Amino acid sequence: MVTANLMSERRMLIPNNPITGLLLAIPGYFFGVWLGNVFGLFDDQNTGVILGYTVATAAFLVGMGFLNYPLTRLLGWPVTPISESEPDAGLSRYFRLSLDHKVIGLQYLFTILIMLLLGGIGAMMIRSSLLVPDSSITPPGQYIALIGLHSVMMIFITSAVIVGPFGNYLVPLMIGARRMAFPRLEALSFWLVPPAAVILAVAAFWGGFPTGWTGYPPLSEQAGQGMDSYIVGFGLIALALVVSGVNMLATIITLRAPGMTWTRLPIFVWGIFTTSILGMLAAPVLTAAIVMLAMDRSVQTSFFLSSNGGSNYLWENLFWFFGHPEVYIFILPAFGIVMEIVPHFARKPLWGYRTGVVGLFGVALLSWFVWQHHLFVSGIAPVLRPFYTLSTELISIPTGIIFLVVLGTMWRARIWFSVPMLFCMGFLVNFLIGGISGVYLSDVPTDVTLHGSYFSMAHFHYTIMGGEIFGLMAAVYYWLPKMTGRMMSETIGKLHFWWMFVAFNSTFFPLFIIGLLNMPRRVAQYNPALQGLNIWVSVSAFFLFGSMVLFAGNLVYALAFSGRRALANPWHARSLEWQVPTPVPAHNFDRVPVITGGPYDYGMPNARPVADFGGIRGVTSGA
Amino acid sequence: MVGRLLIVAGAVVAAVIGIVAFVGLFMLQRPGTLAARSADVHLETVAAVNQALEWPRPNDPHPDWVAYLPTTILKVPANATINMTIDQEDGASGLRNPFWGEVQGTDGAKLHVTYFDDKGNPQEGDMTSIDPTQAAHTFAVPDLGVFVPLLGVNANAPAGSTNVITFSFKTHGPGVYHWQCFVPCAAKTVFNNGGPMSTLGYMGGELIVS
């Protein structure tokens, strides 16, 4: 009976592709709008639009085939375990619901790169608009709509830009697992992202939303229907963060191969581990706040309206209680990438591995105790200020540890200057500037002047763009050969790095000065005396965009035209993911490998190979 | 190779078309400009499509929004006296901050108005401030210090009546000055300040001084 079940075909109720998803989503939207207009308390369409987006997303997921498995089980039909199922094949698998973590990793990568292009175009339009001090290029309403679209799109991207592609693709390979713990949740975490991006982009048809990514009420309750895109889109991303966090934690804890002790775990996996804890615990807070905002806008509750007994401080606290761990969700995987890549190019063991892990956990832990530094001037109780100043500045200590680990690894090394290594060093410089400027913002007296100015805007672009995106670039150049079997051009890559590094600093460093000279964030009109600096920044930003076009060209050339197949281990790296063949076999390892050495044991006398791929008979998963 | 090249080229062309369409249709769209050649500006405020007497609004995406007509982008000469005439057709909805009931920044700090009193009789006269609860809109250019409350049409006035409000103010050097309404008149939004109050071309506009 059992064998018969295993051998039977998987029954498909609904084909697992986005076309049926879209076919269901469009009527789903109109059904939701109709439902909202029938039951809506107020004739401003918010109920309908929120329900429309929600029903459309649910219908899309059903159309993608997410209900096939639970329904099959409910109906008592035989199902095929994932470990026995046929691997997806062909190019079309990237456009369907796939439970293969390697397919999902690449789906994530390309979805997010396309979103990054959209967000980047938004940034270019913002900078074009700021070429003049009045709003004569972009009208003020569209300018703040643009600010909102750019910022929220970028937040969606940066929440998942490393965990999504590289976490999903590499974690099983790095820990010696044949799959993720919950492949269906993994697929769900990806397929929530495209609907979120589409719903966000649709806001433009409603005139956008005026609040930026912080969505402070009452403005977000006064806003038009574009705001509903923010609510549903952000809600979906929060859901994706939780789902992906649960999945990553379960995978790393339970599916490590025999011999993959906690101290042999690649440091990148530790980065994903800490990120996943933050995502799993922080995103529900955002979800709660989003639901309250949705209810305020649709069914006339007043959680956030002080005129009716609520408080906008509630939103500010909930949002930043999520928001500050969120920025470490951005940066922790990037720390992981830098600490992971540097040893392979320094040809030295990671210096102070355990200290580095402590540093990651220290950042993750402290990130829960700092959120009110966003509210220093909002009128919070003064007794809280010294605590939040101290806790915020304490984060410099674990961050400093991570710098120490990387600098120690480079000490007396034999550094091989390939493109990933260059991006890691660029990361260090940029993040250092971002971190130091953060200290100015954590100190209450100086924050009074800097809060809400371009100084803080430059600060977080240094940490997110100069930090996380530089980490992303290092990761793309480093792991693309394993993920796609294609190597990107080193020469163009080096040009890309220097171009991007110079253009980035030339764009964002002057913004510190602009902020100190009295320019607040998110303004369509500014002091004409600052026009010269703003033109400089805008022109630099166009150059920065040019460097990204160069990157896109390098990527497209490598994937579609170069035809040069990458070696299985082009970097001569020791770690486990480089020991499997390229392309990676369907279930990663024929047998679960037995880990016999650390991933960074370069130059160690008597270093053992990293794993025995013969495995143990009968063992199909680790830990 | 040629096939792939075509795919890439097609994707690039599609992306460029999409971006150009987005920029052109959404980002750069702004209301038309009213050029005041003789430094005289004539506007009409109106709450609904049927009442627009002088400037019907067939192409308006929100014909039921309260608006200044025909447009809110006004081009006026620099260092000149601008004579404004506003046909005020809306009833009063009251100021959020009663302080704006004071006429500020106009010549003589006053306005001239023809209106209807509580008995529905036509009246005419100069005012230096109005009862804040009787304001229908304001015409305010904060950077020029101009704040002019517009008296709402009395409920007892004959149907279809308008209050005609005239005043003049001086412009300074060239530049783009924003002007807006301070009466929360955007019904059905929080604090009545969303919708038309928060959209260029309805209750807010630009004074392009050149």
Added chain:
Amino acid sequence: MKTIRIHEADRPHALRLLTIWLVLSIVGVIVALQIHIPPGDQSIQGADQSRTMTLMTALATPIFIGVVLMIVYSAFAFRNRGPELVDGPPMLGNTPIQIAWITGSTILVLFLALVGITSLASSNVAQAVGAPGRSIGQSGGQTGSGTAGGSGSELQIQVIGQQWYFTYRYQDYGGVETTHLYLPNDRPVELHVTSLDVVHSFWAYQLGVKADANLGVDNVIHVTPQKLGSFQVRCAELCGLWHGAMADSSGKVVSQSDFDSWIQQQQQSFTDIQKAVPSYAPFYFPDPLTKGS
């Protein structure tokens, strides 16, 4: 306690780095101390912020130079010059150095936090940032007596944010409402920031004060101007369509006699409308509360 033993091969590198770092740091700190950092000295609070920022820059410069120097030095000194990939020396870590680094950064961070917190606690700067927001339902005028450093002699001014302009009410002068902010020189001022609709943020740049304006909340800040001149007022929290234009460069610090004549003139010109303005309160809830009809 173990002492940090420097490995034979590390010595020349460490010595070279230390020398370059010392030279560059001294130059860097001297340069950093020359930079004049805004907001300037128009108020006691602003001057204090400028000093704190200069101090932080001077402290941050050696750290920045040190880390960048390590990166750049590694890039040149530890580059693999040969054609073949060579493994480096297998160093797994060095506990004394790690302890030293962590101790050093902790001391530095605690020192910085101490600087921030003491300057926060010192009377001048405590006045620059807000007292707690008044919660809903409480009534009665907020006076200076309940807040840090407040005294009866402070000039009470209310800042009212509304979409999209700030107005000011002078409580001590019959609650007269004005469109510009004038402050007498050398007199402590207590500003009560509130809003009539969405969240705004009152930012008087040259005075070094910023406070959010929330509907139903009286956010109290203190400032003492010490130099005559004009200053800019700007909204620093995204508040909708005309947020960028919500600025006024006509704020002025004037002498007491000029202030007296100015406020008299304001009282005269706004006599009529002053009768319609509600009596002074810590905050206001004008109609409509949320969605009108």
